[in-house]
Amino acid sequence: MSKTTIANTTETLAKIKETINQKNVELLHLQFVDIEGILKHVTVTVEQLEDVVEGKMMFDGSSIKGFSPINKSDLYLQPDLTTFAVLPWTEEPGYSEARFLCSVTNPDGTLFEGDTRNVLKKTVERVADKGYTISVGPELEFFLFKNDDNGYATQELGDKAGYFEPQPHDLGERVRLEIYRALKAMGFTIEASHHEVAEGQHEINFKYADALTAADLSTTYKWVVKTVAKKFGYHATFMPKPVFGINGSGMHVNMSFFKGNENAFFDPSDELQLSKQAYHFIAGVLENVKNFVAVTNPLVNSYKRLVPGYEAPVYLAWSASNRSALIRIPAKKGLATRVELRCPDPSSNPYLTFSVIASAGLDGIEKELEAPAPVNEDIFHMTEEERAFRGIENLPGSLEEAVKELEAGEIGAKTLGEHVYNEYVAMKKAEWDSYRIAISSWEIENYHSKF
Template sequence: MVMTAGTETKLQEIKRIIEDKCVDLLHLQFVDLEGVLKHVTITAEDLEDAVEGRIMFDGSSIAGFSPIHKSDLYLLPDLNTFAVIPWTVEDGYSEARFLCSVMNPDGSLFEGDTRNVLKRTVQKAAEQGYTISAGPELEFFLFQTDENGRPTVKTHDEAGYFETSPHDLGERVRLEIYRALKAMGFKVEVSHHEVAQGQHEIGFKYADVLGAADNATTYKWVVKTVAKRFGLHATFMPKPVFGISGSGMHVNMSLFKDGQNLFFDADDRLQLSSSAYSFIAGLMENIKNFAAVTNPLVNSYKRLVPGYEAPCYIAWSASNRSALIRIPAKRGMATRVELRCPDPSSNPYLAYAVVAAAGLDGVERGLTPVAAVNEDIFHMSSEERAERGIDNLPGSLEYALDALEASDFARDVLGDHVYGEFVAMKRAEWDSYRTAVHSWEIENYQGKF
């Protein structure tokens, strides 16, 4: 790492915290292709080696990373992600973590690291004078566990939207999650029970898009860890229970230039700028091309069905929550575009990269979106939707992958390495699901035929 005055100051601050908090272990965290968190643990005495990018690991052991003959990779900590891990504080000692980018032996960015994919998108925006802010909203479920600590299919409570105790049994869990996040530097804005039984959301303040992906990754780790300490299982699976709402990861994005929000125009009827309209159009034009990234599981498409608030039709509105894209009411510096289809099983680095790139594509090309749809799309007939030109999102992972491969968009954003490994992994996942015999088939066919 090249030390600037700013990074040197940050490093000295980290060293003071390590000394004050008696931090003896440092976890160097990174994510795999699916966004699952991994780490390598070192002692605090090896901080300087870590900061210089001298901590090596075997990339061939991480699915989608490196072949065995090119397995040596290195971790470069992002100093801005340093945090003492709250639940490790014990007997005066504690542990801390960094989120890292993955590097090649020659010091270049490893193209298989999904964090580096998002960094490339950020750099491309910066070359045009733009910065991107993002505010994700990740929902999750809490499930009871059995005597061996394995998750059951029974939700932790039967409460509904915004309910309080004694029905909301997750209040104490959310409180501990909030405290852990706050201790790690998060600015938590809202916490509440969600629509479905056992479903919850904790919202945190928006950040630059890379920071937002780091925060989403950290948030999922903290939620699952704290839940485990309560004897519960937290899942970000998009549709774990049939017949109730699934979990989404609504992504709010804004585009800034010279400190000004480019999406706001006080003179427009909706107070939206031409850049905002073009960003919306870019999302709508590319949505099918990147749905496999923002909704990457077989299970993802069981959430994107009518009747459960999740979008399944390609439309936008300034107020309509049945639309794919919504413009929340706040204006001025808070003007933003909300994409409602992504789910929290997605890798945040890849998801935010494709969403940002799609919107920027619309801005670069000066695209204009079709007319907004302010009516409830779920209650329209198929003929009415056809007359309005309202198309559907892909109905399965298979169709989403077909669209992904039919366009150059995702390959351009993800890069050849990540694109190839992602498609291969997801094709194998679909084929495994397609050829498996499911309990529904046994229940409906075994006795009948």
């Protein structure tokens, strides 16, 4: 560890201790995610801060999905001091609680390869070896459903408002306001908040960040949204398609590579103001997206949103403005130049999602892949024959197909590492098999009385 790093760590820890004293923090939640991106935590008293900072807090990895076998179950939590935050909903006179997001380590102090946060760290390092840093701006949509008297989610949507509608139609506006306040208190920079297209659907946008920070923010965002919504009697879900017949929820991922303070995707002399690195990045994502969509869209339900023939981001094409293409280049340029991938959904593990997108884009840069011509026509309203003539392919149509593509390609194993890759594929195959043999309400409704 360099002298600068030690000095920064010492300064950060001193600020944390000052905040702990000012806010009367008594409990510390040490948070991490499992292979699916589901948040976990263990709670300790503030008196154990020194042991926490030194990474001495042990837990049973065999009880966490996708982690360790029972004979190698001892794992440790190493907090990222930059993620320290007091939880605003716990604050009361003389008392509060705080959290750290942690990386998981082995008993010898090395990074545990089954921790998806560590997967993203390695991807960031691989990109850094080529001279780049990764900037990510995710946009996570969610639905609010009413809870019953026992606090459990119902199928009743929280409101019947539409896109950008205010109160009195948008009954979730007050919930979003409290979510905004909580996120701001925890260090987020919020850029926008609004009702989305579907009834009961919402979005709150936060400022882009480096890849690891953006994944940490996404994880925190989902937790805060659910926590605050419950206080208002709502269940917030990031399920991609919770209601048939209306829009599903996406997680558009805006990504760019930087060299120092310069955006490597920007070239003012190009017609679209895109650099050759940007074109190669686009080509790399299009080349690999079929092989990583099982990561960015990880559920059986994800493919109820990604359906060809509807207005869904399933067509393998790119455009500078066309929202019917899988990849879009937003209008803002200069430092804001970025590539927007529109297929990911918010049920995905952000650490893995950002890893595979960055890795695919870097492949395109390393191999100098040529991007196809942009498609500026409305792909949604093309016939199947027109799309075939233009060579516009679809994403896989089911989780089963997506997992087969993941196994057929190289990007998954290369990016995720042996441990996470093997655990992930096995988990998704089991998930598909469970779905495949289940009897659905549709089958009962259509067959039970008829046959």
